Amino acid sequence: MTLDEVRALCDMSAYRNAEQIVAGDQLLHLARSDTTLYAQVQGSKPYTVRIEFQDGAPKAKCTCPAARFSKFCKHAIAVLIVWAQSPERFVYGQQTLVESPPAPQPRGAKRAAKATVERSDLQSQSIQQTLKLVQELAERGLTGVQPAFLEQLRVIAENLQSLKTRRLKQAVDYLAQLIEEARESTVSEERFTRALLRLWLTTRAVEEHFAERRTLPEEQLEEMLGRTWRDKDLQPRENLRMMELAYENITIQTGFRLDISHLIALDTGELLREMKITPLNAPPTAQEVKPARPKPFLATRVGVYPGYAPKRIKIYDALTLDSEPTTLVQQALAYAHTEWQPLINHYLERLLDPFAPRELPCLIRYQYIVWQDNQLWIADTQGRLLQLMVNVMPNLIQILRESEQQIREELGGISMIVWTALTTSGGHSGICLEHALLRHRWLALFGYLEGEDRLWFRPISGLHEHGVAPFILQTQSR
Numbered sequence: 001m002t003l004d005e006v007r008a009l010c011d012m013s014a015y016r017n018a019e020q021i022v023a024g025d026q027l028l029h030l031a032r033s034d035t036t037l038y039a040q041v042q043g044s045k046p047y048t049v050r051i052e053f054q055d056g057a058p059k060a061k062c063t064c065p066a067a068r069f070s071k072f073c074k075h076a077i078a079v080l081i082v083w084a085q086s087p088e089r090f091v092y093g094q095q096t097l098v099e100s101p102p103a104p105q106p107r108g109a110k111r112a113a114k115a116t117v118e119r120s121d122l123q124s125q126s127i128q129q130t131l132k133l134v135q136e137l138a139e140r141g142l143t144g145v146q147p148a149f150l151e152q153l154r155v156i157a158e159n160l161q162s163l164k165t166r167r168l169k170q171a172v173d174y175l176a177q178l179i180e181e182a183r184e185s186t187v188s189e190e191r192f193t194r195a196l197l198r199l200w201l202t203t204r205a206v207e208e209h210f211a212e213r214r215t216l217p218e219e220q221l222e223e224m225l226g227r228t229w230r231d232k233d234l235q236p237r238e239n240l241r242m243m244e245l246a247y248e249n250i251t252i253q254t255g256f257r258l259d260i261s262h263l264i265a266l267d268t269g270e271l272l273r274e275m276k277i278t279p280l281n282a283p284p285t286a287q288e289v290k291p292a293r294p295k296p297f298l299a300t301r302v303g304v305y306p307g308y309a310p311k312r313i314k315i316y317d318a319l320t321l322d323s324e325p326t327t328l329v330q331q332a333l334a335y336a337h338t339e340w341q342p343l344i345n346h347y348l349e350r351l352l353d354p355f356a357p358r359e360l361p362c363l364i365r366y367q368y369i370v371w372q373d374n375q376l377w378i379a380d381t382q383g384r385l386l387q388l389m390v391n392v393m394p395n396l397i398q399i400l401r402e403s404e405q406q407i408r409e410e411l412g413g414i415s416m417i418v419w420t421a422l423t424t425s426g427g428h429s430g431i432c433l434e435h436a437l438l439r440h441r442w443l444a445l446f447g448y449l450e451g452e453d454r455l456w457f458r459p460i461s462g463l464h465e466h467g468v469a470p471f472i473l474q475t476q477s478r
Contacts, residue, residue: 001058006080009058009072013208018077027082032090037083041075049079068124126159130168130203134196137175142182142192150179165206167355171199191453201354234303234314241266241321242299243332245363245446245468246461247292255280259290262310262361262446262460266296266328269335271310271361294467296321296328308356325466329443333463336363336444338381347449360449364457366442378445378457387456 060076160169276290376388442462
């Protein structure tokens with residue numbers, strides 16, 4: 001058998017993994033008979049491989065989990081590579097591999113092993129259902145979906161949630177949302193195709209990971225499967241001077257509450273997140289909300305989680321900084337972006353990764369905010385406009401006035417919403433500014449750059465001379 005024939009049995013990823021097994025001398029007890037190869041491969045645990053040749057074609061069996069989903073796992077391919085390169089390494093004779101009798105199992109181990117197998121089977125079934133779903137949606141299109149099919153979508157989404165494949169669940173939910181939207185209005189084919197492609201790519205990536213054909217990078221494990229990290233997995237860092245730019249309490253559809261402190265490292269400008277994730281069905285004793293960090297602080301010992309930027313961190317020890325707030329605000333302000341274009345370029349690069357978060361936290365200095373054509377727009381320091389995504393109501397100004405008055409009374413005259421309603425006319429960048437609305441005294445705004453077909457900025461908080469204050473005074477759900 002030649003190496004080219006071995007390569008034809010699997011994809012390139014499995015072949016490369018097999019080459020690494022061979023290079024790492026992980027193959028033991030190589031043996032053969034007239035028609036069969038035997039070997040033991042030292043993987044995450046020892047696996048037994050048996051390859052039988054029938055009419056010249058190899059048929060592989062392996063004790064690894066991946067062998068349940070593919071004809072040739074990486075361990076079998078590794079054995080065939082050695083057979084093609086160095087057949088003399090295989091000892092001729094009867095099968096020399098005798099699997100050791102199983103060691104006595106602790107109480108409950110059989111039940112746990114059975115549960116693991118059942119979970120693996122459920123994962124495989126759900127993934128195959130999802131792939132079939134993608135194929136059917138591609139054939140039917142949005143307009144050909146029947147109500148029963150939509151209900152099937154929801155059932156699959158619930159199964160995926162129970163298996164903790166959260167990104168898959170989100171992708172299926174998004175498709176269901178598009179189908180419902182299409183009943184009431186027009187949904188572009190591009191938007192539907194993009195959602196379908198993302199679901200297919202995500203499903204394939206998760207399938208490869210579960211079958212041990214391709215291990216997901218650590219940042220994707222966090223984003224797609226919600227892996228639980230231990231302290232030893234975190235990258236240690238020390239003595240970070242930080243300021244909280246925003247604080248959020250978010251309830252997500254997968255049944256969790258996120259308490260998030262958005263932080264900026266004052267010496268580097270790096271954006272970081274401290275986050276507590278709490279299941280909504282957790283007992284009351286575990287429902288305590290992570291407090292905000294309103295005062296700048298020195299984190300003397302920090303652990304950084306794997307994942308996409310901004311990185312999530314765990315703060316072990318922290319001390320309040322004695323520096324003047326105005327000085328620290330100016331240090332944070334030095335790292336604020338002044339133009340949209342570099343941020344947009346960075347965000348569009350992120351969108352090329354189908355597994356990356358579909359939002360980009362950022363701190364931006366701006367020139368003004370305008371209300372036009374029933375939309376809010378925010379201009380950077382060069383006058384370039386980007387849509388501002390906030391809940392705007394006809395009585396917004398009155399609400400803000402009342403909110404400001406209430407806050408002044410509660411906090412002894414310290415205003416958390418500092419604004420001036422202006423009316424202006426004229427043009428900028430070819431757009432008529434009919435009404436300049438809410439020209440805040442914020443030095444910069446912190447929020448999310450979001451969207452795909454069109455982009456917008458969703459503000460969370462504002463940076464003023466003495467610190468940070470919420471831009472939207474409410475608990476958000478999304």
